[in-house]
Amino acid sequence: MAPSSSSSWLRLRVLVLVACLLPSFIQCKIRIYKFNVMVTNTTRLCSTKPAVTVNGLFPGPTIFANEDDHLLVKVVNQVQYNLTIHWHGIKQLRSGWADGPAFITQCPIQPGQTYVYNFTITDQRGTLWWHAHIGWLRATVHGALVILPKLGVPYPFPHPDSEVVIILAEWWKSDIETLINSAMKEGLPFQVSDAYTINGQSRPISNCSSEGGFSFPVEPGKKYMLRIINAALNEELFFKIAGHSLTVVEVDATYVKPFKTGTIFITPGQTTNAILEADLGTGNYLMAASPFMAEPVPIDYTAATATVHYSGTQSSAATTLTDLPPRNATPLATAFVDSLKSLNSQRYPARVPLTVDHSLLFTMGLGFNPCATCIHGSRIAAYFNNISFIRPEISLLNAHFFNISGVFADDFPGNPPIRYNYTGEQPTNLRTMEGTRLYRLAFNSTVQLVLQDTAMITPENHPIHLHGMNFFVVGRGLGNFDPEKDPSNFNLVDPVERNTVGVPSGGWVAVRFRADNPGVWFMHCHLESHTLVGLEMAFVVDNGQGPNQSVRPPPRDLPSC
Structure with a gap:
């Protein structure tokens, strides 16, 4: 087994840099990241608790790459739990050792140990994500993986003026690993989360300066691509912005025929790219993520909310609210799913198997x-x-x-x-x-x-x-x-x-x-x-x-x- 010390990681970085200077590497596309998995005191819902995070962040750091890039991600496990990281949606062609699910493609990274995930992004571009793939650690150990097209290759839709990652998730006030271990041992139902979050924040809470909710500033007349990820553990979600429609252009890092919708439906694990046109000139507008349950249970779920803030608008201006879909709005969810069609263009064909073995x-x-x-x-x-x-x-x-x-x-x-x-x-x-x-x-x-x-x-x-x-x-x-x-x-x-x-x-x-x-x-x-x-x-x-x-x-x- 190769050594996993800091000196070994330094030698690997030097080898990569040397390789990039060789003639065969005129366009070096090797990206190197380091994930320190640690316990961080995290404040949410006006309370502080220790949580397992990557580099002290919730959500974790966003990885940026281009199609065909090669990624090296060194994961250092500094917590008491066994750990793995899954690169959700990466096909891992012939490189299953980097896929991440515990006891499926690898044994866990044990406390105090390290592992370098080593893989190439082949024929993929768009929004994916990464997360822990053991126990319920992915509640706080997750982040975005943004794959840009090859250099010089445009999007198959008008290029947005700017882009932003929107990660939807859940939050528990108590230690989640303790909760699930107790539930499994005693055969009890799993405790539902205490809140939903948008980019790590739940919603504005009165008399709580640390909970103002996520704010997304926009310029009138500009277009923004929202890279939306449902990182929730157990909830399918609706996503919408008051007063605005969204143009869906991609799901799960595959382009789709663009269509407009007032509400996006997204299940845990899925990603959706949508264009927001800031065409209202001024104001504050509510962004919301709320649960979908075809068979609703008698639990009071509060939506996660954020604010789309037009530049020039007074921060004290009232926020325009949005009507949240009913929890059991099955027709709304079905209509969204039925609208999704592959782009199926000459450059991006839909290679559907027509015969079945x-x-x-x-x-x-x-x-x-x-x-x-x-x-x-x-x-x-x-x-x-x-x-x-x-x-x-x-x-x-x-x-x-x-x-x-x-x-x-x-x-x-x-x-x-x-x-x-x-x-x-x-x-x-x-x-x-x-x-x-x-x-x-x-x-x-x-x-x-x-x-x-x-x-x-x-x-x-x-x-x-x-x-x-x-x-x-x-x-x-x-x-x-x-x-x-x-x-x-x-x-x-x-x-x-x-x-x-x-x-x-x-x-x-x-x-x-x-x-x-x-x-x-x-x-x-x-x-x-x-x-x-x-x-x-x-x-x-x-x-x-x-x-x-x-x-x-x-x-x-x-x-x-």
């Missing part, structure tokens, strides 16, 4: 499994095809690369073990199976995957994120997927391309993708309350022909378990 149906939902330490003798579980995922003791990618037996099985079922009315009357047995079971794909094979919500315990929305590969959302509906009728309505021309898709409560989503990235790729619900109890699985994609279609060997400083 694997036709899969994954049901998802909640159940109950026995728990000896729990108050009621059981705890909630979540599943794909009735299998609650169990993370191994060494990383799956390591086991796959070195052909280590006994770590996982490659027999994950391509269809539910029992067919029934998934959104109607449910089976009485609420137990799930448990295991570390993967689905194996040949390199370059094509997949159609239908993700079907069930009414087991209760129907729920599920934002599903696939690592390592984007997919095209070719169909969506409520009720049970009909394999005879529904495919005739699939959009195979310009479906939106994403890395995270929201499966509607009591409904289904169909996606297609090509397995052109060898390695082990995690797929999971991006609601941490579901991921933690088993709504996860992984695909193993075999190597193709030749070294350019094979997983690279692991780096020397890869953490060990």
